[in-house]
Amino acid sequence: MYLTPLQTIAIMLAVALGTQATRWLPFLLFDRENKPQLVTYLGRVLPPAVMGLLVVYCLRSTPLTAPRYGLPELIALVAIAALHLWRRNMLLSIGGGTVLYMLLVQLVFI
Amino acid sequence: MGKQHIERKSSFAAAFRAAFPYSMPVLAGFMVLGIAYGILMADKGYGFPWAVLMSAVCFCGSMQFVAITLLTTAFDPLAALLLSFMVNARHLFYGLSLMDRYRGQGALRFPLIYLLCDETFSINCSVEPPEQVDKGYFYLSISLLHYGYWVTATLIGSLLGSLLTFDTTGMDFALTALFVVLFIEQIRPKENRLSGFIGLACTVLALVLFGADNLVVPAMAMILLVLVVGRKRLCT
Incomplete structure (x- = not known):
């Protein structure tokens, strides 16, 4: 440990506070009967946009110019999308895609 | 409450x-x-x-x-x-x-x-x-x-x-x-597709411009901007 136990707890609480602020703020500001129309609108259109953000966010550190060239990721993504459009079974698509990706990075693209 | x-x-x-x-x-x-x-x-x-x-x-x-x-x-x-x-x-x-x-x-x-x-x-x-x-x-x-x-x-x-x-x-x-x-x-419902695309495109742009470590806040700002400016288009 680099910090004293008390300092560690202080950092922990600071991180928790900063995080909780991001979780509570929208509710504290806008969760009432006459909320601004813009907020209602954003609540409706944000979810698909945020899921897009999360997909890219997860893949942000994929190296595209070094060996592997993002191929395992690309193959797994195509497989997940195809599986899901075909059977529309969440667990099958996610499970299948994850196992395929594990095989690719552990056995194929080493 | x-x-x-x-x-x-x-x-x-x-x-x-x-x-x-x-x-x-x-x-x-x-x-x-x-x-x-x-x-x-x-x-x-x-x-x-x-x-x-x-x-x-x-x-x-x-x-x-x-x-x-x-x-x-x-x-x-x-x-x-x-x-x-x-x-x-x-x-x-x-x-x-x-x-x-x-x-x-x-x-x-x-x-x-x-x-x-x-x-x-x-x-x-x-x-x-x-x-x-x-x-x-x-x-x-x-x-x-x-x-x-x-x-x-x-x-x-x-x-x-x-x-x-x-x-x-x-x-x-x-x-x-x-x-x-x-x-x-x-994005299964047609009316959600444009918004989904905006989310992907803005985040990729933020990744290119700001790098993997600093992309979240710029991506959010761009998404907000596009969604607010394009409000009329997205509401239909």
């Missing part, structure tokens, strides 16, 4: 049983990442119970990995506060998106909002709970299951991480896969 009686459509147990299958991808992903976190913390001298305490109190995934840096340099709680706000700023969008779904849940809203992470948002915002099951209890079950997985995985990692020999490389891809599948579910 005050005291109010809320009619529950089903028991918590029934909702929990319905919710469990939806949480399984997160079980796989959180086990890998939570164990990795426990091991990493132990490496830095924060063995049991520190890592578990961090997971239980902060419950903020990637930010906890960032926080390892904060624990191993000069003591600066203000920087920790500001950094965790910035890194987790995406949660601001989760609250806006879930406001209507979490409304009318009374005291359940405290745990629902406290435990609002990426994966919980994604499922609670994209999945329609089964008809016969109480929605509030369903959302709470997802939240508690994800929280339980994360804390348990951290515990396993900090206690016996070094004993694990199974090669889990790539298993955390389960979380990427979860987001991809829920993205597909979100």
Whole structure:
């Protein structure tokens, strides 16, 4: 440990506070009967946009110019999308895609 | 909120049983990442119970990995506060998106909002709970299951991480896969497709312009800007 136990707890609480602020703020500001129309609108259109953000966010550190060239990721993504459009079974698509990706990075693209 | 009686459509147990299958991808992903976190913390001298305490109190995934840096340099709680706000700023969008779904849940809203992470948002915002099951209890079950997985995985990692020999490389891809599948579910209705595309395009642009470490806030700003400016187009 680099910090004293008390300092560690202080950092922990600071991180928790900063995080909780991001979780509570929208509710504290806008969760009432006459909320601004813009907020209602954003609540409706944000979810698909945020899921897009999360997909890219997860893949942000994929190296595209070094060996592997993002191929395992690309193959797994195509497989997940195809599986899901075909059977529309969440667990099958996610499970299948994850196992395929594990095989690719552990056995194929080493 | 005050005291109010809320009619529950089903028991918590029934909702929990319905919710469990939806949480399984997160079980796989959180086990890998939570164990990795426990091991990493132990490496830095924060063995049991520190890592578990961090997971239980902060419950903020990637930010906890960032926080390892904060624990191993000069003591600066203000920087920790500001950094965790910035890194987790995406949660601001989760609250806006879930406001209507979490409304009318009374005291359940405290745990629902406290435990609002990426994966919980994604499922609670994209999945329609089964008809016969109480929605509030369903959302709470997802939240508690994800929280339980994360804390348990951290515990396993900090206690016996070094004993694990199974090669889990790539298993955390389960979380990427979860987001991809829920993205597909979100853009199934035609009217959602433009917004989904805006989210992808703005985040890719932010990645190119600002790099992998600083993309979240610029991406959010761009998404907001495009959604607000293009409001007329998106409303039709």
